[in-house]
Amino acid sequence: MQGDDYLHHIAYDSVIFGFSGEKLKILILEYHNTGLFALPGGFVRTNENLNDAVQRGLKERTGLDQIFLEQFYTFGDVARYKPEVMKQIIQANKVPDEDLSWLLDRFISVAYYALINYAEVIPTPDDLSDSCGWYDVDQLPPLMLDHAQIVQKALETLRENINRKLVGGNLLPARFTMKELQHVYEAILGEKLHRGTFQRKMLSLGVLQRHEKQYSGAANKAPFLYSFG
Amino acid sequence: MQGDDYLHHIAYDSVIFGFSGEKLKILILEYHNTGLFALPGGFVRTNENLNDAVQRGLKERTGLDQIFLEQFYTFGDVARYKPEVMKQIIQANKVPDEDLSWLLDRFISVAYYALINYAEVIPTPDDLSDSCGWYDVDQLPPLMLDHAQIVQKALETLRENINRKLVGGNLLPARFTMKELQHVYEAILGEKLHRGTFQRKMLSLGVLQRHEKQYSGAANKAPFLYSFG
DNA sequence: TTATTATTGTCGCAAAATGCGACAATAATA
């Protein structure tokens, strides 16, 4: 990780949403020996597209390719410049032979959110962090720098886009029941929805494919499975 | 404009919308002796918030303060890195005693759009450009780099936000008629709206203040004037 | 003074979208 390989002053942070146990979750990593929690982030190589850099980071952290990924804001306040925090992280991970001084400069961070199928992810820490795990959006640990603010804005954007971009399905397996889809919407919006109205609305969009029923073994009517497209 | 005063690799571009003659317009500047047209942009000082840098640039270019300003996307493709274009601009404006080599590096650009009252603006070129003027959004000159794409995305964002953020009023004087407001909406959306429906919708929002009538001298009923808040 | 004309504010009504409860169908168990 030489200084010349990356664009200085520019970073990205990603808010990776998953869905499990009827809860919306976010992937958070913890840096070695610092007690610092952070969003997965990274830097842009000098010959690499910004969007590609984020895709690359996501691949490394989740093992997934072809992810729903969207940029939502670029954070550029001076107040987010805290070199002592970065110094702390570097010192806890001192690797000789590397000039990491460029990491102590001021950074502007382009923030993205990703929607992924929780079940397919293998959370993988990087060199600097020793854990990479899921947290409920409403039970996050204290995050470093302005990362809590970034999460907040990601959630707002997600709520605004939930109908415009059919965002919901990206958080589920390829096939799902209407109830599961409704739970995703409820978790994102933070409110209960009416079952009948929700089903009618979804079906009227004409983007759901209906498949065979899912026999759960429970003593009641079995629901259909659906997929997008 | 020393290299140490600004954050390297980071720029901003602004799409400044105005409204006149029932048309949506954008402020475009032309660089000296190059035939290059561009969006007004600039750089971020090392101790300056990103948002403040854009406000500062807007103030210099329009004379206006307290503008409706919103960030909408950050452009970071490698393809937008064309040092020969920058070199052309610099050479046409050679100022001695300055090291401008940092301008030839790759830049990531944070794009903003602004909505302003056309009548209050005094378009002002900067040192590098010899004109700064209004162009119809559908009759723009060929813009350098990816600036046409930036304009396109600004328009899309504006359309998406038109109802969510009461964007329309920022393009008009403090007091305006319902018809003028409708023309703004039509220019942004690119379609005709029904007069009755539009008026009913706007009034139902409860954010318009009704004032005295505007007697235009025409042989017909005089419209009320409105303001926001 | 009175008719004419263009434009405005508002209304009525049909069509579409939404909120909410209810019913029959169904997959298992008792």
Place this chain on the structure above:
DNA sequence: TATTATTGTCGCATTTTGCGACAATAATAA
């Protein structure tokens, strides 16, 4: 065969929207 929980769908009231029409009005023309 009855029971139970859940599902798919429908009916109906309410709200929102699209669209035309009417009366009111400010000036001009007769």
